[in-house]
Amino acid sequence: xxxxxxxxxxxxxxxxxxxxxxxxxxxxxxxxxxxxxxxxxxxxxxxxxxxxxxxxxxxxxxxxxxxxxxxxxxxxxxxxxxxxxxxxxxxxxxxxxxxxxxxxxxxxxxxxxxxxxxxxxxxxxxxxxxxxxxxxxxxxxxxxxxxxxxxxxxxxxxxxxxxxxxxxxxxxxxxxxxxxxxxxxxxxxxxxxxxxxxxxxxxxxxxxxxxxxxxxxxxxxxxxxxxxxxxx
Amino acid sequence: xxxxxxxxxxxxxxxxxxxxxxxxxxxxxxxxxxxxxxxxxxxxxxxxxxxxxxxxxxxxxxxxxxxxxxxxxxxxxxxxxxxxxxxxxxxxxxxxxxxxxxxxxxxxxxxxxxxxxxxxxxxxxxxxxxxxxxxxxxxxxxxxxxxxxxxxxxxxxxxxxxxxxxxxxxxxxxxxxxxxxxxxxxxxxxxxxxxxxxxxxxxxxxxxxxxxxxxxxxxxxxxxxxxx
Numbered sequence: 001x002x003x004x005x006x007x008x009x010x011x012x013x014x015x016x017x018x019x020x021x022x023x024x025x026x027x028x029x030x031x032x033x034x035x036x037x038x039x040x041x042x043x044x045x046x047x048x049x050x051x052x053x054x055x056x057x058x059x060x061x062x063x064x065x066x067x068x069x070x071x072x073x074x075x076x077x078x079x080x081x082x083x084x085x086x087x088x089x090x091x092x093x094x095x096x097x098x099x100x101x102x103x104x105x106x107x108x109x110x111x112x113x114x115x116x117x118x119x120x121x122x123x124x125x126x127x128x129x130x131x132x133x134x135x136x137x138x139x140x141x142x143x144x145x146x147x148x149x150x151x152x153x154x155x156x157x158x159x160x161x162x163x164x165x166x167x168x169x170x171x172x173x174x175x176x177x178x179x180x181x182x183x184x185x186x187x188x189x190x191x192x193x194x195x196x197x198x199x200x201x202x203x204x205x206x207x208x209x210x211x212x213x214x215x216x217x218x219x220x221x222x223x224x225x226x227x228x229x230x231x232x
Numbered sequence: 233x234x235x236x237x238x239x240x241x242x243x244x245x246x247x248x249x250x251x252x253x254x255x256x257x258x259x260x261x262x263x264x265x266x267x268x269x270x271x272x273x274x275x276x277x278x279x280x281x282x283x284x285x286x287x288x289x290x291x292x293x294x295x296x297x298x299x300x301x302x303x304x305x306x307x308x309x310x311x312x313x314x315x316x317x318x319x320x321x322x323x324x325x326x327x328x329x330x331x332x333x334x335x336x337x338x339x340x341x342x343x344x345x346x347x348x349x350x351x352x353x354x355x356x357x358x359x360x361x362x363x364x365x366x367x368x369x370x371x372x373x374x375x376x377x378x379x380x381x382x383x384x385x386x387x388x389x390x391x392x393x394x395x396x397x398x399x400x401x402x403x404x405x406x407x408x409x410x411x412x413x414x415x416x417x418x419x420x421x422x423x424x425x426x427x428x429x430x431x432x433x434x435x436x437x438x439x440x441x442x443x444x445x446x447x448x449x450x451x452x453x454x455x456x457x458x459x460x
Contacts, residue, residue: 039287042284042285042287043285043286043287044415045285046285071383073383073414073415074383074415074417092382092383092384093382093383105384106331106384109331109384110331113330113331113332113333113357113358114333114358129290129291129292132290132291132292136292140296144249144296147299148292148295148296148299151295151298151299151336152291152292152295154335155333155334155335155357155358156333220419220420220423221419221423223383224386224387224423225387226387226390226391227387227388227390227391
């Protein structure tokens with residue numbers, strides 16, 4: 001893949017509030033960033049429109065836009081910039097970013113599909129289903145709130161806190177353990193990796209990335225992969 | 233729709249569990265048709281979905297709505313059983329593909345299909361492609377429904393469809409495969425190699441009904457319940 005060198009001053013990182021937490025400590029001097037509300041992921045159409053509007057607003061002011069997103073329920077499919085190249089990790093969602101690769105995520109998903117993942121970013125943003133519980137008790141009463149959570153977590157067994165090694169985890173560990181205890185999940189801490197984040201920022205943008213040139217749209221089929229038999 | 237329709241839609245949309253169930257009981261007692269009640273509940277569910285996408289409901293709202301819907305379906309079962317003939321509408325095999333454990337939508341489809349006279353074989357969640365093949369050969373369904381919410385499930389759905397197409401019990405009889413769950417559209421349906429995709433539970437039921445009478449409807453185009 002032909003790659004122009006990365007000029008931090010001509011590069012803009014556009015990232016979800018949870019992902020930027022893992023990028024900020026590694027951003028080189030002079031590289032700008034723009035943060036987007038985590039809540040946007042609930043409505044992929046809205047996330048798409050928000051990102052496209054933001055891209056249009058900075059188009060031409062930078063050479064490269066690095067998206068701190070994954071496929072995110074197809075929200076990024078169809079995004080384009082007339083005058084910039086766009087780089088995005090070739091992953092389904094941010095969990096792969098925190099774990100360091102698509103294959104690390106697949107490995108975890110295969111080992112225990114019923115896993116709810118948490119990171120520093122999610123805990124900071126405070127926008128997880130668990131943070132709804134007290135509000136639910138207030139609205140529906142304790143018994144109904146318990147019932148909703150029983151359904152919500154029916155097939156979940158594990159709560160995994162991903163530690164990318166960038167932050168002191170004491171506080172987040174305590175929060176995550178508390179959630180696991182409260183909702184009857186097994187707590188586990190997973191070793192994350194900054195590998196993908198470092199490559200997002202510094203390259204190389206190899207087959208773990210989708211890179212589209214000026215005027216080109218991000219396409220769904222750039223993200224598809226075959227499932228190998230050992231992944232089943 | 234009779235005069236009681238709108239209140240039921242609104243009550244469900246507002247997640248008023250006890251009022252929904254009380255109204256449904258009254259309507260059943262007064263002899264209202266169960267399918268009309270189900271259709272109205274489905275309209276209420278659509279409103280819940282819209283409110284979720286607008287941000288006025290959270291995930292818990294969707295789940296609460298699903299719970300109310302399930303309870304209504306349970307109330308409907310004896311009424312429907314009393315009305316049904318011995319002939320089923322068809323046999324549908326459902327499951328959430330391997331690596332995915334989401335089942336709220338799938339369960340809703342299963343319940344609705346049962347209400348509309350289908351025999352449902354539900355394989356549960358995290359179902360391996362080979363297990364789908366084994367169960368298809370064992371149950372010989374008319375239709376297979378693959379569910380998956382994660383985009384990572386698309387590749388597994390594709391693998392599942394491929395193995396179903398090469399199953400040892402392959403016959404000349406068509407076995408339509410429908411996918412549903414998360415964000416799915418025409419291009420994903422084509423990538424997966426499925427025949428059809430649906431975006432909500434009632435559309436799935438309508439499609440199954442259509443497929444039982446006209447197995448030649450156009451593949452990989454969006455099917456909406458309102459199309460029928």
